[in-house]
Amino acid sequence: MDIKTFGVVGSGQLGHGIAQVAATSGLDVIMSDVNEDFVSRGLMNITKNLQRSVDKGRISEEEKDAVLGRIKTTSDIKNMASADYVVEAATENEPIKFKIFRDLDEICGSEVILASNTSSIPIGRIASQTKRPDKVIGMHFMNPVPVMKLVEVIRGIATSDETHEITWALSEKFGKTPALANDFPGFISNRVLMPMINEAIFCLYHGVGEKEDIDTVMKLGMNHPMGPLALADLIGLDTCLAIMETLYEGFKDSKYRPCPLLRKYVEAGWLGRKTGRGFYEYS
Numbered sequence: 001m002d003i004k005t006f007g008v009v010g011s012g013q014l015g016h017g018i019a020q021v022a023a024t025s026g027l028d029v030i031m032s033d034v035n036e037d038f039v040s041r042g043l044m045n046i047t048k049n050l051q052r053s054v055d056k057g058r059i060s061e062e063e064k065d066a067v068l069g070r071i072k073t074t075s076d077i078k079n080m081a082s083a084d085y086v087v088e089a090a091t092e093n094e095p096i097k098f099k100i101f102r103d104l105d106e107i108c109g110s111e112v113i114l115a116s117n118t119s120s121i122p123i124g125r126i127a128s129q130t131k132r133p134d135k136v137i138g139m140h141f142m143n144p145v146p147v148m149k150l151v152e153v154i155r156g157i158a159t160s161d162e163t164h165e166i167t168w169a170l171s172e173k174f175g176k177t178p179a180l181a182n183d184f185p186g187f188i189s190n191r192v193l194m195p196m197i198n199e200a201i202f203c204l205y206h207g208v209g210e211k212e213d214i215d216t217v218m219k220l221g222m223n224h225p226m227g228p229l230a231l232a233d234l235i236g237l238d239t240c241l242a243i244m245e246t247l248y249e250g251f252k253d254s255k256y257r258p259c260p261l262l263r264k265y266v267e268a269g270w271l272g273r274k275t276g277r278g279f280y281e282y283s
Contacts, residue, residue, distance in 0.1 A: 001111065001166055004028060007083030009100055011042025011073070013236075013274070014117055015089035017145025020046045021174045023070040024146075030083055032074045039073040046071065049146055081107050085170065087139055089117040092242040097121065098129045105130040113163050115139035119239065120186045120194075120246040123156035133158035137167050140187065141176075143235065151176040156183050185250030186243060194243045197235075198259050200228035204279070205261040211279050229279040232262075233272035241266045 006022040008015050011033040019031040019042070033039045050064040072079075077100070080086050086108060088100050097116065104114050113135045116126050127136035138154025151171040155164055164180075171178035181187040186194060200214050209217070215227020232240050241263060247256035265271075265278065272278030 001084070001113075001162075003084040003166070003170065005030065005083050005085075007080045007086035007108075008032070008089055009077060009080065009086060009104070010089035010091075010117075011039045012089065012091075014141055014143055014145060016042035016045050017049075017143070018087055018089055018117065018141055019071055020049060020067070020146055021176075023067045025173050025175065027070065029071045030074060030079055031071060032077050032079060034075065036075050039075060043068075043071065043073055077103055078107055080104060081109075083108065083112065085113050085115070085166070087115045087117055089141075092119055092121070092239050092246075094121055094125075097126060101126055101129040101136070105132060111135075113137065113166060115167060117141055120190050120243040122185060122250070123154050123183045124158065127156045127158055134160040135163050137163050138181070138183075138187065139167055139171070140181075140189065142189075149175075149177045150189075151178045152181050152187055152189050153178045154181045154183055154187050186247045190243050191247065194240060194247065195256065197228045197232050197240060198244055198256075198262065201232070201259040201262050201279075204229065205259055233278035233280055233282075235272070236274055237262060237271045237278050238266050 004027065006027040007030045008019045009032050011031050019029045023029045031039060031042060047068060050067055053059045054061055054064050086104055088097060090096050090100055097118065101114060115137050117140055118138060119140060123136060123138045127133035130136055136156055137159050140152035140154060142148035142150050153167055153171060168178050203209055203214050204211055211229050215229050218224045218227045241258055244256060244258040269275060270277045273282050276282050
């Protein structure tokens with residue numbers, strides 16, 4: 001299958017990053033979101049990212065303009081009708097994702113693969129919203145997308161070999177290293193990462209250590225580039241909570257119970273970097 005036009009539904013932190021790497025690889029990109037303000041903000045962030053690369057001498061001004069020229073934005077998901085492959089990168093919320101996949105199933109041609117950037121929701125559950133479960137797959141990018149090399153490719157129970165092979169090849173075209181995960185809540189990445197972050201929050205909650213000390217132990221003692229609490233702020237505490245709830249619901253195991261402090265911060269609107277306050281404060 002020859003993919004020339006790549007669709008991205010969602011222009012937030014991950015969505016605009018996916019759009020950027022797809023356009024950088026030479027594909028035409030359609031990036032959509034629910035309103036023009038969101039897509040304009042996403043395009044502005046792509047422009048800033050590319051300008052930083054120009055300033056550091058990694059790409060030329062002409063290359064930056066060429067990448068931006070390959071990206072079209074829209075607030076109407078119906079424009080995904082001209083895409084050859086679509087990735088959904090909406091918020092980690094089942095009803096929202098389910099509706100997007102039902103809409104895409106009606107809008108896109110029957111041969112089009114529909115991928116989800118979900119970080120925890122089982123692919124089979126998403127695929128069941130469509131009439132093409134064999135063409136539904138997980139394509140889980142890491143944040144920040146232009147920098148991080150991993151794409152976690154998740155096969156649902158009905159995902160075809162062809163869908164998997166095309167998605168694997170696309171990941172490599174984007175300059176990423178794909179890794180295959182089977183369809184369980186949280187897959188590999190967040191089944192390992194999120195309980196660690198949640199346990200770090202429990203350490204703070206129980207007074208085992210201050211936030212700076214918890215992060216310092218993990219950075220200097222375990223050679224992590226970022227402490228778990230700072231990482232949670234980067235990911236978004238609402239996303240962390242949503243993933244922990246998916247794990248807890250999926251396995252019914254108390255080890256996946258979200259820390260009450262995490263829930264308290266989310267309820268207070270302290271979501272991390274994106275709101276200016278999480279475990280740390282950001283100007």
